[in-house]
Amino acid sequence: MDLINQLEQLFPPKQLFTKKSQLVAYETDGLTSFRSEPLAVVVPETHDQVIETVRLCHKAGVPFMARGSGTSLSGGSMPVEGGVVITLNRLNKILKLDPENRFAVVEAGTVNLKVSQAAAPHRLYYAPDPSSQQICTIGGNLAFNSGGAHCLKYGMTANHVLGIKAVLADGEVAELGGESADTVGPDAAGFFCGNEGLFGVALEVTLRLTPQPQRYCTLLAAYDSLEKAGHAVSAVVDSGMLPGAMEIMDKLSIKAAETAVNAGYPQDAAALLIVELEGEIEAVEEDFKTLRGLIDTTGAYETRVAQDDAERMTIWKGRKSAFSAVGRLSPDYLVQDGVVPRSRLAEALVKIENYSKEYGLDVANVFHAGDGNLHPLIMFNGKEEGALHHAEELAGKILSMCVEMGGSITGEHGVGMEKKKYMPQMFNETDMECMKRVRRAIDPLEIANRGKMFPGGEAPALTTHGAHPLEKAGIISRE
Amino acid sequence: MGQPIETPTSIDDLISQVKSLSEVIPRGSGTKPSLWESSETTTLIDTRQLSSIVEYQPSEYTITVQAGTLLSEVVEALAENGQYLPFDPPMAEEGATVGGTVAAGLSGPGAYRYGPLKDFIIGVRFVDGIGNFVRGGGKVVKNAAGFDFPKLFNGSLGRLGILTEVSFKVFPEPQSYVTLQTQCESHQEALKILPIVKGYDLEGVELDNQLNLQMRLGFQEATMDVRKQGLESLINKDLSLTFGEPERAVWKSIKGFNWAQDNRSLFKVATHPHSALKFLNAIQLENWTLHLSNGGKSLYLSGPADDDITSLDETLKSQKLTGLQIKGPVDSHPLIGNTSSIPFINRVQKALDPENRFLTFSPTTSEVAS
Ligand SMILES: Cc1cc2nc3c(=O)[nH]c(=O)nc-3n(C[C@H](O)[C@H](O)[C@H](O)COP(=O)(O)OP(=O)(O)OC[C@H]3O[C@@H](n4cnc5c(N)ncnc54)[C@H](O)[C@@H]3O)c2cc1C
Numbered sequence: 001m002d003l004i005n006q007l008e009q010l011f012p013p014k015q016l017f018t019k020k021s022q023l024v025a026y027e028t029d030g031l032t033s034f035r036s037e038p039l040a041v042v043v044p045e046t047h048d049q050v051i052e053t054v055r056l057c058h059k060a061g062v063p064f065m066a067r068g069s070g071t072s073l074s075g076g077s078m079p080v081e082g083g084v085v086i087t088l089n090r091l092n093k094i095l096k097l098d099p100e101n102r103f104a105v106v107e108a109g110t111v112n113l114k115v116s117q118a119a120a121p122h123r124l125y126y127a128p129d130p131s132s133q134q135i136c137t138i139g140g141n142l143a144f145n146s147g148g149a150h151c152l153k154y155g156m157t158a159n160h161v162l163g164i165k166a167v168l169a170d171g172e173v174a175e176l177g178g179e180s181a182d183t184v185g186p187d188a189a190g191f192f193c194g195n196e197g198l199f200g201v202a203l204e205v206t207l208r209l210t211p212q213p214q215r216y217c218t219l220l221a222a223y224d225s226l227e228k229a230g231h232a233v234s235a236v237v238d239s240g241m242l243p244g245a246m247e248i249m250d251k252l253s254i255k256a257a258e259t260a261v262n263a264g265y266p267q268d269a270a271a272l273l274i275v276e277l278e279g280e281i282e283a284v285e286e287d288f289k290t291l292r293g294l295i296d297t298t299g300a301y302e303t304r305v306a307q308d309d310a311e312r313m314t315i316w317k318g319r320k321s322a323f324s325a326v327g328r329l330s331p332d333y334l335v336q337d338g339v340v341p342r343s344r345l346a347e348a349l350v351k352i353e354n355y356s357k358e359y360g361l362d363v364a365n366v367f368h369a370g371d372g373n374l375h376p377l378i379m380f381n382g383k384e385e386g387a388l389h390h391a392e393e394l395a396g397k398i399l400s401m402c403v404e405m406g407g408s409i410t411g412e413h414g415v416g417m418e419k420k421k422y423m424p425q426m427f428n429e430t431d432m433e434c435m436k437r438v439r440r441a442i443d444p445l446e447i448a449n450r451g452k453m454f455p456g457g458e459a460p461a462l463t464t465h466g467a468h469p470l471e472k473a474g475i476i477s478r479e
Numbered sequence: 480m481g482q483p484i485e486t487p488t489s490i491d492d493l494i495s496q497v498k499s500l501s502e503v504i505p506r507g508s509g510t511k512p513s514l515w516e517s518s519e520t521t522t523l524i525d526t527r528q529l530s531s532i533v534e535y536q537p538s539e540y541t542i543t544v545q546a547g548t549l550l551s552e553v554v555e556a557l558a559e560n561g562q563y564l565p566f567d568p569p570m571a572e573e574g575a576t577v578g579g580t581v582a583a584g585l586s587g588p589g590a591y592r593y594g595p596l597k598d599f600i601i602g603v604r605f606v607d608g609i610g611n612f613v614r615g616g617g618k619v620v621k622n623a624a625g626f627d628f629p630k631l632f633n634g635s636l637g638r639l640g641i642l643t644e645v646s647f648k649v650f651p652e653p654q655s656y657v658t659l660q661t662q663c664e665s666h667q668e669a670l671k672i673l674p675i676v677k678g679y680d681l682e683g684v685e686l687d688n689q690l691n692l693q694m695r696l697g698f699q700e701a702t703m704d705v706r707k708q709g710l711e712s713l714i715n716k717d718l719s720l721t722f723g724e725p726e727r728a729v730w731k732s733i734k735g736f737n738w739a740q741d742n743r744s745l746f747k748v749a750t751h752p753h754s755a756l757k758f759l760n761a762i763q764l765e766n767w768t769l770h771l772s773n774g775g776k777s778l779y780l781s782g783p784a785d786d787d788i789t790s791l792d793e794t795l796k797s798q799k800l801t802g803l804q805i806k807g808p809v810d811s812h813p814l815i816g817n818t819s820s821i822p823f824i825n826r827v828q829k830a831l832d833p834e835n836r837f838l839t840f841s842p843t844t845s846e847v848a849s
Contacts, residue, residue, distance in 0.1 A: 100674045145623045152540070158630060168823070170789065175819040180749035182776045183584050183634050184801040185840070187597045188820035189829070190630030194623055211678050240561050240651035248764050267564040280680045282702040282709075285753060337819035339619045343538045369623040408622040415624055426624055427614065434613045434624050434831070441830035442823075453625075 075417025108139030145194035149420030158193035163206035169443030230346030246370035260325035263318025304328030330379035338402030373411035507576030546578030584634025602646030607830025653697025739781035744807025
């Protein structure tokens with residue numbers, strides 16, 4: 001009996017798609033330049049259906065890929081050609097919420113924001129906040145070790161995952177970690193995070209919940225050069241403060257955001273810096289006084305302080321909409337997320353500007369300055385022959401620059417399909433070989449998300465498809 | 480007599496020693512004997528010659544050090560710049576090394592504020608079981624490229640590779656501290672206080688064997704009084720206050736495990752407040768001392784070294800809790816209680832140590848049979 005027949009026995013027709021017309025919706029993820037057609041898509045409603053699907057795939061030697069909401073920006077959730085897509089959206093129950101011990105157990109298909117919403121009555125929240133959080137799933141976050149605007153202080157997804165129940169690529173069910181925020185023995189749950197779907201499928205995840213800060217203090221500073229804003233970030237860090245978020249937007253993104261959402265940003269600024277402090281009221285207010293004094297010395301020509309929650313939201317609205325807003329200036333764009341040491345931010349930005357001139361392509365910058373995580377947005381016209389390729393080359397230059405400066409090719413979007421050829425710039429042959437050995441120990445047939453993260457393998461043809469459908473619909477925006 | 484020892488002075492040294500030996504376990508200063516004491520066929524690899532601060536730029540909030548470096552040196556270098564390791568590693572004064580601390584996966588009371596060691600380790604270099612020199616993670620505070628070896632090595636017990644270098648994310652340290660102390664009547668009462676103070680940015684919450692609850696606040700001078708009053712009214716109990724040198728001594732003593740005498744065993748269990756309480760209600764421990772650390776997220780127990788730990792092990796198992804023996808006689812498998820993660824870890828170990836040079840995490844089938 002072939003795999004499709006076996007899947008037909010496992011799933012009722014409404015949970016199994018094999019027709020071309022049904023598969024089309026699953027051909028791509030947030031990196032719309034890559035597409036490929038799966039053999040089948042299954043929509044399990046029970047853990048056993050997931051486990052059984054993985055076991056069948058393993059027996060048949062057919063690749064499979066777990067899929068959350070398909071918002072990956074690196075091609076991580078683009079199907080393996082001819083493989084099975086296991087969609088987890090229906091496994092979306094919050095199984096347990098324990099406010100006193102500050103954790104929640106959720107199914108992997110649970111949407112990120114739902115966790116914070118469920119925890120809110122207890123004045124708790126789930127800290128990692130990728131700007132796709134209204135739609136992306138905890139399973140996807142876990143696989144990519146996703147971040148957001150608050151990573152410097154709170155860390156990435158792996159810092160908030162306490163336990164995982166998963167089916168490994170050969171069908172074995174693993175229970176990693178537990179309910180404690182401390183660990184004993186190797187941090188297996190932590191290691192499972194960031195595996196990019198190569199170890200298997202997470203079914204249930206135990207998440208640490210964080211107390212909501214008593215107070216936020218948010219400030220917006222305008223500069224006449226990007227460099228000054230970059231130096232201001234270093235000044236804040238050197239002062240011994242630990243802001244919850246520090247974000248920078250450049251001229252192009254300010255303009256785009258302003259046109260899109262009217263955040264009231266100073267229009268003539270070459271760079272905007274947002275700094276947000278959060279925590280216990282008295283402590284935050286004291287720090288904020290220091291911060292304001294400090295910003296005055298960094299050459300900001302205008303400083304605004306959010307007086308209430310509404311003003312704070314307005315400042316953030318512009319920031320959060322910036323990428324989709326830039327998307328309106330140019331329907332086709334690539335977003336990179338390399339990391340540089342924070343003290344070299346200003347230098348990195350100047351280099352990017354030079355590359356932009358050299359390639360004749362506009363690059364907008366909106367980024368997590370606090371942790372040196374760049375998000376250059378490379379605009380191009382997909383209708384022009386070779387334009388995508390040209391833009392990709394520029395993206396590659398930026399990634400190489402990040403590695404040369406001692407940083408990373410990805411801060412939060414993952415390697416996926418898109419950046420796998422740059423992995424050897426960061427890791428030498430021995431490092432890569434070691435990772436491959438670990439992978440084969442978990443997945444001897446290399447069927448879990450085959451063709452991702454490691455260089456080589458067949459790359460599907462590049463095409464241009466513009467913004468993610470959800471972005472076009474205005475539901476989510478890039479950060 | 481005793482275990483043979485090698486003392487590599489360079490990475491190349493270390494690689495050739497690993498390749499030439501059939502069974503090895505790394506050791507730093509030896510402050511956690513249950514994690515390295517093993518049979519005479521296992522060679523100890525003393526890492527203390529691999530010691531230096533490799534890279535430290537305060538403005539990056541990161542530090543990279545060799546694994547044999549003493550914690551105290553790292554703590555000092557950071558303090559000179561007003562920074563600290565937010566997971567507040569224990570036993571620095573007792574001579575613990577960075578590698579040993581990471582491999583033991585131990586955090587101190589300060590982990591209450593921002594999280595344990597695993598949240599601050601961002602990069603590692605290690606020699607695997609076949610002598611490859613491997614790098615995982617990176618040196619920047621945010622990085623999502625490749626498998627997360629740094630997380631894996633937290634608690635690796637010297638059995639997945641020999642760490643040679645570790646990178647940490649570091650934070651600015653509070654300017655000064657005060658500690659509020661109150662006497663509780665029972666563990667139950669103390670655990671009722673914990674959820675009440677959860678909205679406060681405390682730097683430590685510890686409950687010792689005499690049911691003294693210690694809460695540490697880090698602060699700027701200007702805000703201390705108002706913050707203390709806030710806490711007092713919340714708990715509705717008299718609090719005594721210490722600061723200055725006596726205050727530091729309280730925490731130094733906690734981090735040195737001074738309450739657990741040297742000739743006794745020491746165990747750590749990963750818990751949360753309620754699982755700790757449930758466990759304490761279920762187990763009879765005559766002559767043992769308890770210390771609830773990190774706001775109830777870690778429970779430490781110390782007892783007579785020769786006590787049978789079967790019931791400890793079984794109670795932990797039945798409550799799905801995992802424990803680690805840090806001091807006291809051990810049969811080379813210091814993990815006790817629930818070991819549900821181990822089958823997965825064993826598979827990873829096979830990849831990193833295909834020739835079985837490192838000790839195993841749990842008894843193998845043949846060991847159990849014999
Ligand atoms: C507009 C926009 C804004 C974004 N902003 C951010 C941001 O601020 N920060 C950030 O970090 N990312 C951001 N992203 C990227 C993306 O949202 C994240 O990578 C997210 O974690 C992906 O979640 P998902 O549910 O869509 O996963 P998918 O895209 O469906 O899958 C991502 C990867 O996870 C694997 N996977 C999914 N579920 C499981 C599971 N249960 N078990 C094992 N593997 C699984 C997949 O195989 C794939 O490799 C953004 C994306 C968009 C489109």
